[in-house]
Amino acid sequence: MKSENRQVPMVRFVAVACVAALSATVGSWAYVQAGATAGDVVRDLSVGLAYAVGGLVAWWNRPDNRTGLLMIAEGTTWFIGNLQGTAVPALFALGAWWEALNMAVLVHLVLTFPDGRLSTPLTRWLVRLAYGMVAVGGLLRTLTFDPAVDIDATYLTCRGCGPNPLLVPGTTDLFPYVDGVYRAFGWVLSAVLVVAIVRRWQLASVARKRALLPAWIAIALASAFLLWDLLLYVMDDPAWPVRESVFLVSDLAQVAVPIAFLVGLLRMRLQRAEVSGLVIEMGTDPDPGRLRAVLARVLGDPGLRLGLWRDEPAGYVDEDGLPVDGTGPGHTRVDSSRGTPLALLRHDPALAEDPGLLEAVGAALRLALENVWLRTQAKEVTSRIVRAADAERGRLERDLHDGAQARLVFALMELRRVERGLADHPDPSLRRSVGEVETNLKLALEELRGIAHGIHPAVLTREGLGPALTALAQQAALPVVVAAEARRYDPVVESTAYFTVCEALSNAAKHARARAVSVSARHSGGRLVVETVDDGIGGADTARGTGLRGLADRLAAVDGILHVDSPAGGGTRIRAELPCR
Structure with missing residues (x-):
């Protein structure tokens, strides 16, 4: 396994953060110029900064994942439309043309979450279409937009904004039609986006569904924006409380998205913290079924398969003896500290977007399995030592019985024959000496038999x-x-x-x-x-x-x-x- 060791350069990180802060500052200034209240500015800043700050945190922690950068882009482009509130022609044109750029970025963000990649032709087509709509449709709309004539064409209530340097004279009558087509195209794109996300959800595994939860919040966001545009377009002069309520719901939905992304990031960090107790939870002698259940819970993937390496048939086998394939996406190989195959995790491909979590789980699994291996090896070695010692005790008992004991018995028999030959000997001290030797020989024989019995009793073997x-x-x-x-x-x-x-x-x-x-x-x-x-x-x-x-x-x-x-x-x-x- 390769860990995610790359870090964001501090200079680049600070530069991106400064760009986001500058965008928020200029956007808020322009919003104030358009007559926005303090509450409007606070809500607007809350949404944009929530994306920007959340994106910076995600980028710092997951530099190889583009999700953080897309969140920063969403927070930065959130303020572009506010530039229409200024009296600076160039800024007004920029804001009018790219007003919906943050929506295109949001489409990109939602379709690529959680791995930051466009994985299907449909998602790539939708993202290109979103950016193309803003670039081409936004330009056509701006070319016919006269802020002095169409004063309600934007969410800003600014009668003195502009002028529009990109306005083509004589085309203002076309603006309602161009603007209507532009908004309708956006509604269609939003509907297709919802269908694409629902389709992804249906095909996703349990682990990926958990990861895609923020995308569902983004669907609610898109619906709120669709409702907002629809109400403002259909109603000629909506009452201010209605307009304010729609703005509030839309802003709350917007703020919820980056919060949801951060919650997802925090959940992955909690998963990593949970790995610290994984070895203990696996137990001292875990069976493959228990190992798989514990790992599936920690990784949030009920469909996880665990294969343990077997020399016969030279492959990974699960708890049911079925082979586990190590090819294709969604697998993590765990090798022993000696570099030999140890285990294979077959998991949801979405988990590959958190290599730190997989590395921590792999390390815990390696430690648990190698502990089992070491205990098994220690038991085998100890068992061999015990068996060798027991066999040696038996051999020593036989050697004593067949060697030293036999010699003592033979010596005692010879001494008794000598003693019978000395029965009529005139020297009584000689007969006493022979008797003392016989007694000592009997004591030595009994002690030797006791030693041999203590080493390994012959009756136990027989x-x-x-x-x-x-x-x-x-x-x-x-x-x-x-x-x-x-x-x-x-x-x-x-x-x-x-x-x-x-x-x-x-x-x-x-x-x-x-x-x-x-x-x-x-x-x-x-x-x-x-x-x-x-x-x-x-x-x-x-x-x-x-x-x-x-x-x-x-x-x-x-x-x-x-x-x-x-x-x-x-x-x-x-x-x-x-x-x-």
Whole structure:
């Protein structure tokens, strides 16, 4: 993914802002010259500056999107018609000719929102038609417009404005017809614009419909302008309250459009802020379905598809195992930190207009998936280490049994044969020495057997967990009752369960001051469940005891879970759950 790193040069930004401010200043001055009240000027400034300021904010935040520049253009051209209120001929001609330029810019803005591009032949044709209507139709209208004769031809109430230097003598009688055709053409264009926007809305996805919401406000604006022109054209002398009401509705509708654009921009920024909690919401071990649902909500695209890379069949696959295509518009590829394919987002093309949001979502997705990968790798490595250690313990136990223990047993048998040969020996000290050696050999053999049993009991390998727990109970320092199913499990699972019980019995005898312990081992729902319950003083805590904490780590290495319930004075229940077939 490529981020939107380009920024607007400060000099250019300040220059454009100054042009907008100059336009507002000159336009307001001209409006005052035409006899506008303070309220009229405030409303007029509110509309123009709302577009200009909103456009500057949008341009600064989204420099690669032309929407901001179009909004600035709309705010700047908003004041051109006011120039008809001056007594400067050149300014009057400029205002009369390009009075409707802001409407053409508005058509351009609405049809290109939110990406700032004309994406279809129809939209390109409508925009050219709008600008052409203003350039050609506005000129023809101005050539026949005499402000001294047609004093109600504009929204300005100025009887001393002008003169019009572009007026062609003898054509003033044509002005009502030219002006009527000009306005009718504008109505037709407005109607076609409404149809085009409604068509775009019908074909848009949910994400794009949300983005196009300001366009619907623009439709209300166009309708208000159409109503305004219609009323002023049909009514010969509309009452001032009616005229004022129409002006007010039109201005309010105008102000609402840039506000709606800014709300859309703010919504996208809030989406980016929401991404900060995306990793947490995805969870520590997210499944593809949950990932897709979370991403669809954050991006506002219910139709979003998430494909995760699979080496077999070397492509992106969704949660249902279906391939996800990575060609065409509306897709974002997420690679791992190592540069290998990781995931593919198939989203609404409108989301491509906020690359910062997609980049943030991609980074969160990469972090979540790589965390899962790292945990999986860590579990695999830890599991291999545990299995290797368990196999090494078994090998060491066999080596001790077959090597050192066998040699000690053989030495003890030889010593007993020597002892029988010395039964009639006259030196009693020699016979005592032989007896002492025999005793030491027996002690060494017992200690070696205990060490070998602690490393890995042979009965666990030969007969399984149940007999091993029974043998362990017989050697315990306190009464132990065992209830274990006669079933074999994976060697690592059996050894983990066995040493869990060993630690539990050791704690019960050393720390809990228990009088008795019960041990159970059963298969339940694909898991081996081992429980030890004592009647001691309780108070065991995995956070404080290294033994229980080590047990929890060992269980976690084989995807097991340790539960410790040890209320003060209520005994201790230690429950271990290990996955098994």
